[in-house]
Amino acid sequence: MKIDEFKVEEWFNKYEKWAKYDLADTCVESLSINELLNITANNDVSEIFTRKLNYGDIHGSTRLKIAISELYENQSIDNITITHGAIGANQLVIHSIVDLGDKVVSIIPTYQQHYSIPKSVGADVKLCFLKEANNWLPDLEELESLVGTDTKLICMNNPNNPTGSVIPDDMMERIVEIAQKSDAYILCDEVYRGLKHDGSPFTKSIADIYDKGISTGSVSKVFSLAGLRLGWIAANNKVIKEVNHQREYNTISVGMLDDYFASLAIENKEAIIKRNIDKVRKGKKILIDWLNRENKVRCVIPQAGTTAFVGYNLPLNSAILCDKLQNETGVMILPGEAMELDGYLRIGYGNNFEQLKTALDIFSDWLNK
Numbered sequence: 001m002k003i004d005e006f007k008v009e010e011w012f013n014k015y016e017k018w019a020k021y022d023l024a025d026t027c028v029e030s031l032s033i034n035e036l037l038n039i040t041a042n043n044d045v046s047e048i049f050t051r052k053l054n055y056g057d058i059h060g061s062t063r064l065k066i067a068i069s070e071l072y073e074n075q076s077i078d079n080i081t082i083t084h085g086a087i088g089a090n091q092l093v094i095h096s097i098v099d100l101g102d103k104v105v106s107i108i109p110t111y112q113q114h115y116s117i118p119k120s121v122g123a124d125v126k127l128c129f130l131k132e133a134n135n136w137l138p139d140l141e142e143l144e145s146l147v148g149t150d151t152k153l154i155c156m157n158n159p160n161n162p163t164g165s166v167i168p169d170d171m172m173e174r175i176v177e178i179a180q181k182s183d184a185y186i187l188c189d190e191v192y193r194g195l196k197h198d199g200s201p202f203t204k205s206i207a208d209i210y211d212k213g214i215s216t217g218s219v220s221k222v223f224s225l226a227g228l229r230l231g232w233i234a235a236n237n238k239v240i241k242e243v244n245h246q247r248e249y250n251t252i253s254v255g256m257l258d259d260y261f262a263s264l265a266i267e268n269k270e271a272i273i274k275r276n277i278d279k280v281r282k283g284k285k286i287l288i289d290w291l292n293r294e295n296k297v298r299c300v301i302p303q304a305g306t307t308a309f310v311g312y313n314l315p316l317n318s319a320i321l322c323d324k325l326q327n328e329t330g331v332m333i334l335p336g337e338a339m340e341l342d343g344y345l346r347i348g349y350g351n352n353f354e355q356l357k358t359a360l361d362i363f364s365d366w367l368n369k
């Protein structure tokens with residue numbers, strides 16, 4: 001199977017190792033096991049040290065699936081399967097649903113899996129671009145015109161990486177109506193669900209509002225535990241059965257320790273999410289202060305997640321800009337071109353605030369030279 005280069009991951013491979021200031025990261029500052037155990041101090045964890053390290057529960061432990069089901073309004077443990085990160089979840093869903101010649105519509109910018117995997121299996125993929133002028137929300141007329149009577153799958157990402165936009169509930173309902181016309185599945189990558197900055201941190205999940213809605217999530221961003229490589233799929237029983245059929249070929253089970261620590265984290269979601277919302281708000285304030293002083297850039301202020309998609313007023317390709325910037329200053333930023341939209345830069349603000357402040361000032365000095 002041939003597949004396009006995964007541009008964001010390739011950029012990371014090339015630039016992350018020697019970045020002095022990393023503004024490309026999308027995680028909220030990761031937790032160590034000690035920090036996790038401090039946050040969840042009321043839990044007795046001694047039993048994990050004596051457990052035999054066999055394959056464990058093949059589709060994920062019941063404890064973990066109960067904790068995940070409680071992140072949704074009406075999902076039971078039978079509607080959930082456990083995967084190697086959200087990246088494993090997205091791949092399993094797309095491979096389970098999409099065949100050669102199928103019609104897929106992908107709302108972008110998004111994580112590249114959502115258009116390159118369907119393309120790699122020979123699907124006919126149409127792209128629906130989010131636009132800055134619409135506050136990075138989907139243009140429903142355009143979406144409706146791209147979704148034909150035979151569309152099999154609509155792929156989207158809410159809250160959105162890179163823009164931090166959040167689709168309002170009534171707009172989500174309209175997207176479901178559009179999908180229903182062709183009886184299409186909706187795969188919504190909800191890896192940032194739980195990181196809305198104001199009000200309830202949880203946005204509505206597609207799995208709770210549409211029978212053919214498939215939600216993918218993970219502990220990487222919302223729980224600051226990317227090192228566990230643990231994600232999930234929430235969907236109706238038929239989809240979960242199909243996915244589990246595919247899953248036998250590439251997963252068996254996830255690591256028992258990953259399953260255990262993820263259960264602990266999700267059971268203590270209030271404390272971890274509070275920590276993380278405080279951090280992203282702090283980072284967002286630094287970002288907004290910088291945006292207010294720097295007139296060569298502009299940005300629709302993100303409502304959720306950890307990244308902002310910043311437009312710039314210079315006649316320079318974003319990949320060239322980011323390459324020059326990092327070579328000359330050590331500041332790493334992700335070019336919009338790696339997410340199919342040149343003229344923008346993705347800036348992560350969930351990490352290391354002193355560094356964020358310094359790096360944005362260095363970036364401004366560089367821009368103004």
Ligand SMILES: Cc1ncc(COP(=O)(O)O)c(C=O)c1O
Nearest residue numbers: 085086087111161191218220231
């Ligand atoms: C939108 C989106 N989906 C999926 C992933 C992969 O997440 P995970 O680390 O859980 O595999 C990422 C990682 O950056 C992401 O931004």
